[in-house]
Amino acid sequence: MxxxxxxxxxxxxxxxxxxxxxxxxxxxxxxxxxxxxxxxxxxxxxxxxxxxxxxxxxxxxxxxxxxxxxxxxxxxxxxxxxxxxxxxxxxxxxxxxxxxxxxxxxxxxxxxxxxxxxxxxxxxxxxxxxxxxxxxxxxxxxxxxxxxxxxxxxxxxxxxxxxxxxxxxxxxxxTGIRGPIGGPEDLVPFGKARIAREGADATVVSYGYTLVTAAKAAEVLAAEGEQIEIIDLRTLFPMDMDAVINSLKKHGRMVVADEAPLFASITAEIAATASEVAFDSLKGPIVRVGAQRAPLSADPGQVDATIPSVDDMVAAIRKVLSY
Amino acid sequence: MGAREEMQSMLRMMMMIRNFEETADRLALRGKLSGGIHNSSGQEAVAVGVMSALAPDDVIATTHRSHHHTLAKNFSAREVMAELMTKVTGVSKGRGASMHLGDVARGHFGGNGIVAAGMGIGMGAALGIKMAGDKKVSVGFVGDGGMNTGRTWEAINMAAIWKLPLIVVVDNNQYAVETFINRVTAGGDLAKRASGFGLPASTIDGQNVIEVRDAVAAAREYALAGNGPTFINMLTYRYYGHNTGEKGQYRTLEEIEDWRTHRDPIEQFAARLFKEGLLDQATYDEMKVSVEAEIQDAVEFSENSPHPDPSEVMLNIDSGKLRG
Structure with a gap:
């Protein structure tokens, strides 16, 4: 690495x-x-x-x-x-x-x-x-x-x-994370999500840095025996809703997360669409994790209070696991 | 083409544009078009003079008032009128109407609903020309209303620092909707303002088609020699309101009448050609008849063309190459 x-x-x-x-x-x-x-x-x-x-x-x-x-x-x-x-x-x-x-x-x-x-x-x-x-x-x-x-x-x-x-x-x-990269002809298609972590008990759908937050939350829950799947959308348009729905159908428990203000957000789009097309698969409401609808303060403590923390993510996953 | 044919061709194009616009205005008032239009009557010499100096594959990008530019760039009256009726036979296949005429493949990078945005795209086209190493120029049309928006001067600065083959043409009809240019323009002199960016800048008589043509021809040579952009402020006038049916009180009837009577670009040019022996009455009368026939044919063609199919509304939004 x-x-x-x-x-x-x-x-x-x-x-x-x-x-x-x-x-x-x-x-x-x-x-x-x-x-x-x-x-x-x-x-x-x-x-x-x-x-x-x-x-x-x-x-x-x-x-x-x-x-x-x-x-x-x-x-x-x-x-x-x-x-x-x-x-x-x-x-x-x-x-x-x-x-x-x-x-x-x-x-x-x-x-x-x-x-x-x-x-x-x-x-x-x-x-x-x-x-x-x-x-x-x-x-x-x-x-x-x-x-x-x-x-x-x-x-x-x-x-x-x-x-x-x-x-x-x-x-x-x-910016500074490291990982393997592909060669000259290794293209990643748009509209194809990636399963960043496999798990059978609940799914977190996310992208960007929130994947890191979700991975930390998944580790916390793994210690308790819960297997959390994480889907990395990779592109927001086109969006791979098939991957989202397929994961949801495994267990009926889903969290959608990013760090944008929740109101009128990408997470709202995913939750609404998943509810429309896979309502019968849901064991309970999809839970959204996102930021408060505030401009971002320059104060570190206020930043943390604005966007989702690992604890927030764990709490959201626990909620869907409780269904 | 000999001088006589060239001059007569320019005159006929101006007459055709005038007839087109007045016909389109009447059609708009009768609800026969898909919305209103921005009538360019009075501004024909700008369009025809500019296009007369360009090569067919030079690029233009223009404004919300662009019927005259489009027709002068040899788009047919049929396809422009059809676009005004949002028919599939139109310039933009019925998706653009009056304000969004464009066909990239034919070097027309679009009319534009956003003031001065077309000129910015014209600047980008000039960058493309330079990067590709082609011997062409791009003309970015902008109105007087575009002289006080930031993007205009961002684009001119960029064209100047990179010496792009761009000709900025101010189709200056002096009124931004109802706002007289001098009421809102600090410093007053647009060419002087532009010259601060270190490029050749001038104000010319936009009612004189030969003066327009020659100024653009010089700017084109200057650009092709690698010297960069030129700014030409062409003083002109629109006879009609900003939009179809406008009943504005912001200018006097005397002012409009004065421009129509004393500075009409078509009458001035025809008089010049008569005087120089390049036009006779019989030819002029024939032109009027043939222009009338051409425009009536365009209307008939457009009325008989179909609208785009509602089932195709989702087609050609993107290339499809990024769809999963």
């Missing part, structure tokens, strides 16, 4: 291989060339491919995404790196009105990746929004949320070989 690539190195590996494979792929964003991005996600790539294919931009999010949209329509395969997903708000028209809707009307495709680091960590309200639900909500967008180095690389490759706008969200707190 110690010698395995990190989450960021997995991204470097994927982008490097794909840029050698396809000369149409290029990256643009702030602080990419020297700094290698705020999460070292493209460290060394500019030195390898030059400043034309790893383009440093001014802090102009609307123009960054517009540049990507127009270049993609022209036939290139741009990756717009926003560093922090929170900065996408400066380009929301370009992402939603433009990138997502062009194919539907204008007889062309927009093979564009918008990569940014997302999720809750330190740093306060302006760098810790959870936008997964509204990107997944938008027709025309696909949303990747890799939870492992393997999936970072494999999902990136799949996205770079498709013809669609993809929002690629990498979690801050996974």
């Amino acid at each position: 110690a010698n395995d690539p990190s989450y960021s190195e997995a991204y470097q590996s994927g982008i490097r291989e794909e840029m050698y494979r396809d000369s149409r792929i290029f990256i643009l964003g702030t602080d990419l060339q020297e700094r290698g991005g705020h999460f070292a996600q493209v460290k060394g790539i500019a030195q390898e491919f030059g400043g034309e294919r790893v383009r440093d931009t001014p802090i102009s999010e609307a123009a960054m995404v517009a540049a990507g949209v127009g270049a993609a329509m022209y036939g290139m395969r741009p990756v717009v790196d926003l560093n922090f997903m929170d900065f996408s708000l400066g380009a929301m028209d370009e992402i939603i009105n433009q990138a997502a809707h062009i194919r539907y009307m204008f007889n062309g495709s927009v093979p564009l990746i918008i990569r940014a680091t997302s999720g809750i960590a330190a740093g306060g309200a302006h760098h810790n929004n959870s936008f997964e639900s509204f990107f997944a909500h938008t027709p025309g967008l696909s949303v990747a949320v890799p939870g492992t180095p393997y999936d970072v690389k494999g999902l990136l490759k799949t996205a770079l070989r498709a013809d669609d706008p993809v929002v690629f969200m990498m979690h801050k707190k996974l």
Whole structure:
């Protein structure tokens, strides 16, 4: 494990291989060339491919995404790196009105990746929004949320070989995790969830860093003899509801968890759909775990109070186990 | 094409656009279109002058008011009118209507419902052209209303630092819906503002189709030589309201009449051609007849075309390659 690539190195590996494979792929964003991005996600790539294919931009999010949209329509395969997903708000028209809707009307495709680091960590309200639900909500967008180095690389490759706008969200707190990665042709498909941990007694459906919280909770419960299954969605659109339903049918007990505000969230979508299509399999209500609907405080204690803890996860699983 | 044919072709295109717009306006008022339109009557010289300077495979991206740009880029009256009626034979296969005309494969990167967003896409297309190493330019149309939104200047700055083959054309009809440009524009001089980004910037008479064509031709050569973008503010005027049926009180009837009488782009150009011996009355009269026939044919064609099938609403949202 110690010698395995990190989450960021997995991204470097994927982008490097794909840029050698396809000369149409290029990256643009702030602080990419020297700094290698705020999460070292493209460290060394500019030195390898030059400043034309790893383009440093001014802090102009609307123009960054517009540049990507127009270049993609022209036939290139741009990756717009926003560093922090929170900065996408400066380009929301370009992402939603433009990138997502062009194919539907204008007889062309927009093979564009918008990569940014997302999720809750330190740093306060302006760098810790959870936008997964509204990107997944938008027709025309696909949303990747890799939870492992393997999936970072494999999902990136799949996205770079498709013809669609993809929002690629990498979690801050996974930046340094290590794990095996695939080779040049090991692609991870969108819309195929992964069973991160097998178990026969209850299922936690999640993605991103919440998988770590769920794994810790599963260990706590394993000590008590309960076998908890964890499903990593990998992509939020398309979403592998079949995997969710199949797991649910094993035992009828399900927790859906992430760290976004619970109201109108991805977890609400999963719980509602699972209830509609598999109500008869449920032994009791699906339990959702998520954040309070508060902007994120910069105070560590208040952060912990806002998002789900291992204890919260254990409590939610115990509730479904009680049915 | 000889000078006479070229000039007559430009004149006829302007006449065709005028007839198209006035016909479409009447159809909209009678409820025959899928919604209202943004009428470009009065702005024909901008569209025809720009397209006359471009190669067929140069790229454009434009605004909510784009019938004239689209027709001048050689989209037929049939397919534009059909789109206004949201018919499958339309430019956008009936999914776009008046405001979303576009066909990427033909170098038209779309009209746009969001002010100045099309110009940003035009900038991106210019980046694509540069990355691909092609010898083309991209024209980003933007209105005067787009001169005070941040994305405009983000895009111009980016085009300037990267020397992109972009021509920013301000189709400046002076009114953003009902707001006169001078009421909301600090500094007043748009070309001066743009020149602060270190690119050639000028204000020209957008009612003079030859002046427009020549300015764009120069900008195109400049871009193809690798020098980067040009900003051209084209002063023009729309005869109709912002949208179909508008009864605005924000400008005087005298002002509209003055532009129609003294600065009409079609009448000015026709007069010039008569004077230079490049047009005779019989040819001019024939053009009027053939334009009328072309537009009536477009209406008939569009009315007889089907709407897109409601069962196809979920088709072509994405490529399908990412579906599980």
